[in-house]
Amino acid sequence: MPNNHRPNSTPNMLPPKATSTLAEDTQDEGPVEAPSGLQTSRWPAIIAAIVACVVLAALIAIGVLLFNNPLAAAVLRDIFIILLGIQTMIIGLLMVVAVVAIIYVALKMHSLVQFVENEIRPILQRADDVTRTVQSRATFISDAAVKPVIEVMSYTSAVKGIIKAFVRPRD
Secondary structure, three states, X not given: OOOOOOOOOOOOOOOOOOOOOHHHHHHHOOOOOOOHHHXXXXXXXXXXXXXXXXXXXXXXXXXXXXXXXXXXXXXXXXXXXXXXXXXXXXXXXXXXXXXXXXXXXXXXXXXXXXXXXXXXXXXXXXXXXXXXXXXXXXHHHHHHHHHHHHHHHHHHXXXXXXXXXXXXXXX
């Protein structure tokens, strides 16, 4: 049977303690490598930098072409002025629509407040009146009918207790 044990190893033996110093540990290690997660997170930044450089180069090239060709620059300027005018009109129309929508919502809120004032408040006042009426009647019945019956029953119970105490046979 072959021996599969490592030499000098015994079961239940603790590993040897490290005796190296911090200086020895740092000298033995090579360059520190970044974890793979950090390397993959650099790709979006690299792509963004490349796109920014391409866009900047394209803008510079267009600027040079327009500077060397003033007639094309004038036509392009006129086109952009027309586009800005159309954009301004669209924004103005959207602002008018937004103001109309805000006014509509404000009027609906006003009608809701009027509904609460005219319809809901009287219902709540009637419910409050009913609650007060029920409370006053319960208090009246308690004072006029239940309280005297309870007093009579308590006196009767007391008299029975006293009679039982005197009649009880003595041991």
